[in-house]
Amino acid sequence: xxxxxxxxxxxxxxxxxxxxxxxxxxxxxxxxxxxxxxxxxxxxxxxxxxxxxxxxxxxxxxxxxxxxxxxxxxxxxxxxxxxxxxxxxxxxxxxxxxxxxxxxxxxxxxxxxxxxxxxxxxxxxxxxxxxxxxxxxxxxxxxxxxxxxxxxxxxxxxxxxxxxxxxxxxxxxxxxxxxxxxxxxxxxxxxxxxxxxxxxxxxxxxxxxxxxxxxxxxxxxxxxxxxxxxxxxxxxxxxxxxxxxxxxxxxxxxxxxxxxxxxxxxxxxxxxxxxxxxxxxxxxxxxxxxxxxxxxxxxxxxxxxxxxxxxxxxxxxxxxxxx
Amino acid sequence: xxxxxxxxxxxxxxxxxxxxxxxxxxxxxxxxxxxxxxxxxxxxxxxxxxxxxxxxxxxxxxxxxxxxxxxxxxxxxxxxxxxxxxxxxxxxxxxxxxxxxxxxxxxxxxxxxxxxxxxxxxxxxxxxxxxxxxxxxxxxxxxxxxxxxxxxxxxxxxxxxxxxxxxxxxxxxxxxxxxxxxxxxxxxxxxxxxxxxxxxxxxxxxxxxxxxxxxxxxxxxxxxxxxxxxxxxxxxxxxxxxxxxxxxxxxxxxxxxxxxxxxxxxxxxxxxxxxxxxxxxxx
Numbered sequence: 001x002x003x004x005x006x007x008x009x010x011x012x013x014x015x016x017x018x019x020x021x022x023x024x025x026x027x028x029x030x031x032x033x034x035x036x037x038x039x040x041x042x043x044x045x046x047x048x049x050x051x052x053x054x055x056x057x058x059x060x061x062x063x064x065x066x067x068x069x070x071x072x073x074x075x076x077x078x079x080x081x082x083x084x085x086x087x088x089x090x091x092x093x094x095x096x097x098x099x100x101x102x103x104x105x106x107x108x109x110x111x112x113x114x115x116x117x118x119x120x121x122x123x124x125x126x127x128x129x130x131x132x133x134x135x136x137x138x139x140x141x142x143x144x145x146x147x148x149x150x151x152x153x154x155x156x157x158x159x160x161x162x163x164x165x166x167x168x169x170x171x172x173x174x175x176x177x178x179x180x181x182x183x184x185x186x187x188x189x190x191x192x193x194x195x196x197x198x199x200x201x202x203x204x205x206x207x208x209x210x211x212x213x214x215x216x217x218x219x220x221x222x223x224x225x226x227x228x229x230x231x232x233x234x235x236x237x238x239x240x241x242x243x244x245x246x247x248x249x250x251x252x253x254x255x256x257x258x259x260x261x262x263x264x265x266x267x268x269x270x271x272x273x274x275x276x277x278x279x280x281x282x283x284x285x286x287x288x289x290x291x292x293x294x295x296x297x298x299x300x301x302x303x304x305x306x307x308x309x310x311x312x313x314x315x316x317x318x319x320x321x322x323x
Numbered sequence: 324x325x326x327x328x329x330x331x332x333x334x335x336x337x338x339x340x341x342x343x344x345x346x347x348x349x350x351x352x353x354x355x356x357x358x359x360x361x362x363x364x365x366x367x368x369x370x371x372x373x374x375x376x377x378x379x380x381x382x383x384x385x386x387x388x389x390x391x392x393x394x395x396x397x398x399x400x401x402x403x404x405x406x407x408x409x410x411x412x413x414x415x416x417x418x419x420x421x422x423x424x425x426x427x428x429x430x431x432x433x434x435x436x437x438x439x440x441x442x443x444x445x446x447x448x449x450x451x452x453x454x455x456x457x458x459x460x461x462x463x464x465x466x467x468x469x470x471x472x473x474x475x476x477x478x479x480x481x482x483x484x485x486x487x488x489x490x491x492x493x494x495x496x497x498x499x500x501x502x503x504x505x506x507x508x509x510x511x512x513x514x515x516x517x518x519x520x521x522x523x524x525x526x527x528x529x530x531x532x533x534x535x536x537x538x539x540x541x542x543x544x545x546x547x548x549x550x551x552x553x554x555x556x557x558x559x560x561x562x563x564x565x566x567x568x569x570x571x572x573x574x575x576x577x578x579x580x581x582x583x584x585x586x587x588x589x590x591x592x593x594x595x596x597x598x599x600x601x602x603x604x605x606x
Contacts (some may be wrong), residue, residue, distance in 0.1 A: 035459070056459060059490070067448045067482030074452020077430070077438055078460055079383070097442050098479075102449050106430055106439045 003185035005195055007214045012151050012179040016172055017045045019154030020113060024083065027162055028054045034162065037072050037084040039065050045085055045115055045174060069095035072110045073102035081109050081162055088114030088171050089121070092133035104140040104167040111161045112137070117147070117171035118258035119299035120208065121291065129291025130171075135263035137169035138236050144168035144189060145236040147207035147257070147265070152181040153233060160189050171207065178211040180231070192239040198228035201314045202246035204269055205256040206232050208305075209284070213256055215307035220314055227314060235265050240272045247277045252317035254282045256310050261285035280320035282313035324544055328371065330606050332540040335405070336366035337599040340569040342401035342411060344592050346424070349415040352582035353426065355573045357471060358398035360502040360538070360564040361390075365402040367543045368467055377407045380435045386464050387437045387453050391446025391480075392471035392500060393427035394580075400424050400433065408435040444477030446470070447497070451483045454495040454557075465551075469498045473505025476514045481527065487557045488528030495557040496550045497524070501537060502566035504577040524559040537562025569595060 028034050028050065040063045042048045051058040061068035065086050072082040085091070091114035103110035114133050116122075121129040137145045144164050148154045154172050161168050180195075187193065192204070196217050205213035210231045217227045228250055230242060247253060253273065255266040266283030273281055286303055300306055339362040347353035369375070373386040390399050397417060404411035416422040423432045427441030438453065440446035450468035457464050470480060487495050499520055507513045516523065525531045530553045532546045543562065550558035567573030571591045572583040583591070 059455070061486060062489075064482035064486065066444075066479045067451070067486055070445050070448020070479065070483065071452035071455065071486060074438065074449035074454075075456035075459070076452075077449070078453055078456030078462075080456050080459060098445055098448065101439060101442050102445050 001186055001188045001191060003187065003193060004182035006179050006182050007195065007211070009178055009211055009215060012176045014151050015046065015174060015176050016151050016154055017115065017174045019151040020158050020172065021046050021049050023155045023158035024050055025053060027159065028057055031081070032057070033080045035059070035075055035080050035082040037061055037068055037082060039063060039068050039086045039090065041086055047085065065090045065094040066098050069098035070102050073098065073106060073108050076103065076108035076110050077106070083111045083113060085113040085115065087121070087128055088117045088130040088133045089128050092130055092136045096136050099137070099167060100140055104143060107166050109165055110167055111164065112169045114169060114171040115174045117173070117207065118286065119296055119303060119305065120173040120258070122296045122299065123293060125293030126291040131260045131286040131291060132263060133171055134169070134235055134259055138268070140167055142166055143236060144234070146170040146189070146234050148172040148233060149207050149210040149231060150177060150180045152183050152185045153187060156185060156187050157189070157233065160187070164189070173208060177208060180210050187233060190234045190237045190239060192242045193231040193233070194228065194242070195231055196227065196229040198226040199250055200226045201252040201254060201318050202228040202230060202250045203254045203256060203310060203314065204230045204232050204243065204265070206235065206265055207258050209256040209258055212305065212307045212310055216310035216314065219307060219311050225314065225318065232265060235268055238268050238272065243269055243272050244277050247273055247279045251321050252280045254284065254310060254313045254317055256284040256305070258305060259285055261287060280317040282317045284309050284313050324541055329541055332366050332370050332544070333602050334599070335370040336363045336540055337602045338405055339365055339398060339401045341592070341595040341599050342405060343398045344570060344595050346397045346400055346414050346417050348588045348592060350418045351588070353397060353417065353580060354394040355570050355581040356504065356566040356577060356579050357392055357395045357500065357502065359568045359570050359573065360500050360566050361395050361398045361469060362569065363538045363540050364469065364498055364543055364562055365398055367540050367547065369402045369406055371544065372547050373467070374464065377435070380408060384462055384464055387450070387466040389438045389440065389446045389450040389453065389466070389468040390428045391440050391450065391468050392443065392474050393440030393446060395469070396424070396426055396428045399428055399436065403433070403435040443474045444479030447480045447483040451487045451492065451495065454487065454492040455490055457494060458492070465494050465496060467496050467498065469500055471505070472499060472501045472503060472510050472516070472520060473513070475499065475516060475520050481523070484524060484527040484529065491555045492557045493554050496547065497557065497559045499559060499561050500564055501561050502564045502577070504566045504579060506579040521559070521561040528556060530556050530558045531561065532558065533561045535563055537564035538568050569598065
């Protein structure tokens with residue numbers, strides 16, 4: 001694992017989805033067993049490029065997600081390595097029974113890409129806004145669940161997912177978003193990344209909240225508070241070792257996610273702390289609410305997913321430490 | 324088909340029926356109805372049509388069979404046991420704690436089971452995936468999938484049907500076990516199928532063969548031979564079967580699952596043994 005942090009809060013000129021597409025194009029060139037299945041959303045995630053370059057390895061299943069997942073599992077059983085994409089809402093809720101049994105329980109290599117997680121669904125609104133997609137996939141025994149934060153990470157983790165022998169799920173924003181890492185950065189599934197060191201509190205974030213966490217660290221530093229920032233791109237298997245180290249060394253934790261806190265990153269971190277090292281924990285994320293329509297920045301404000309919210313949560317967590 | 328082959332398949336079907344009863348009888352209850360209706364199709368597939376190697380169950384170039392109506396597990400366990408995938412007796416542990424022979428077919432548990440089923444409709448999609456995957460891999464094998472007529476209530480069956488026709492999967496053969504009963508009663512009463520399941524497959528772009536007696540090994544064999552000549556589209560066999568066929572306590576009622584008394588089991592197994600002996604003696 002070697003990475004270069006940029007973290008200047010500047011938007012990437014490239015669409016995040018192209019991190020996935022670029023990695024797939026490179027892998028399909030040499031790996032003829034690599035398959036991509038889409039559900040009439042190729043135009044949205046730019047996988048038309050895969051269909052054009054590798055028509056024998058790319059299939060459109062139409063607007064029929066349940067069947068698409070069953071087909072993915074059947075293809076995987078013949079010795080193929082299958083990626084399948086839909087919007088996060090359909091990739092989780094609509095095809096879950098098939099994902100659970102045909103792929104997960106059957107121990108077949110099926111890798112699910114759920115695009116536009118949580119508030120990233122923006123103008124598609126409440127019906128398309130999955131705040132529970134990771135929860136569903138985390139409930140499958142032995143699954144891998146990832147919340148990717150930018151182009152470079154999506155690219156690197158797509159390549160890692162291709163080697164996972166069972167069911168995996170990666171959610172990613174489709175459009176251009178803030179650059180966190182430089183191209184060429186590498187990541188390990190199940191290993192969190194400590195982006196900033198600190199001693200007073202640890203912010204554990206993923207996906208679009210990583211950049212907010214970095215901003216929060218800067219705002220806290222200006223107030224004389226030393227915050228550690230961890231990018232926990234893999235929610236499962238969770239890097240419990242890194243969480244416990246942070247809990248012991250900083251004594252307070254804040255989690256930040258674009259997902260229901262009751263069944264996502266915050267709850268997963270809470271499980272680790274409850275079992276092994278109780279410290280104050282504050283959780284930024286969706287608090288038992290449904291989605292709604294609107295611009296992404298408006299929604300981040302509505303659901304309190306901004307750096308200022310993380311700063312407030314960090315101060316609260318620090319105040320709760322035993323004196 | 325020559326007379327000897329026909330005789331052998333009828334004997335094999337009778338053996339499958341007897342073993343299916345013994346397997347379910349070992350636990351005392353189970354899905355007798357939809358297992359027994361499939362015995363003749365299983366005999367044709369595993370006794371003649373399919374290119375398989377029981378010593379090498381995951382042989383890459385094998386033909387695949389997916390029991391999408393997964394609750395028919397016992398008829399598959401009987402068939403695979405008779406073919407030598409495992410000692411027959413091991414299947415008599417059906418649904419006992421720790422068994423490798425659960426109610427519904429499971430690729431993780433049972434040698435010779437290609438795909439896991441049990442959530443109805445899924446097996447159809449999985450089989451379609453196996454057929455497409457086989458083509459991607461450049462193989463020339465066939466994939467067979469058995470769905471129930473009740474199972475055809477599931478929307479996923481029809482999503483899979485449209486996908487298979489769109490991708491011209493002529494290496495796929497679907498057998499509909501049209502036994503006209505589902506758990507809550509007659510298919511016609513619980514959820515009817517409009518112009519018929521065959522008409523639906525036809526409308527979805529499949530080649531459809533109506534097998535008038537789906538419990539007749541010769542008619543099933545002829546239909547599969549026809550399916551092998553069809554290019555550019557998948558084939559569907561509508562097997563008009565009798566639910567519980569050959570089980571004395573189940574056939575009259577067409578029950579979906581049964582829990583008969585010890586005496587009824589003894590009577591059914593004795594009748595099945597007599598039936599097997601009679602068929603063997605026919606030659």
